Amino acid sequence: MYINYDLVICTTVGTPTTPRNLSRTWYNMLKKSELHPITFHDLRHTHASLLLKNNVHPKIVSERLGHASIQITLDLYSHLFPNMQEAAAHLLGEQLFRT
Structure with missing residues (x-):
């Protein structure tokens, strides 16, 4: 169940994401998009x-x-x-x- 904590970046349930997970997601998105890292x-x-x-x-x-x-x-x-x-x-x- 999603809870809105008014965060800019959060998990799929609304809780804060960890810096490590944010970095991992960011670099995966960059790799898939073939943009300059x-x-x-x-x-x-x-x-x-x-x-x-x-x-x-x-x-x-x-x-x-x-x-x-x-x-x-x-x-x-x-x-x-x-x-x-x-x-x-x-x-x-x-x-x-x-x-």
Whole structure:
């Protein structure tokens, strides 16, 4: 009988799964799909990177990742935005000198 414990990943009866079983299932799925092997934790980084690259506010991403502060998220993912200063200057110029 399934019991809903409001878990993201659980067993077929709703109870928490073990890390070992999660890893085993993940790698079996990767093997069957013939996708490039990545760790389960890589999904977390992909999730954060895709959100930030699509202009989701870093505070939202930080909350989704469970970081204690937005600063942690910004420190970890700032490499995704190498041209932020240039883009900010361009945007400001467009707003100030739009014809």
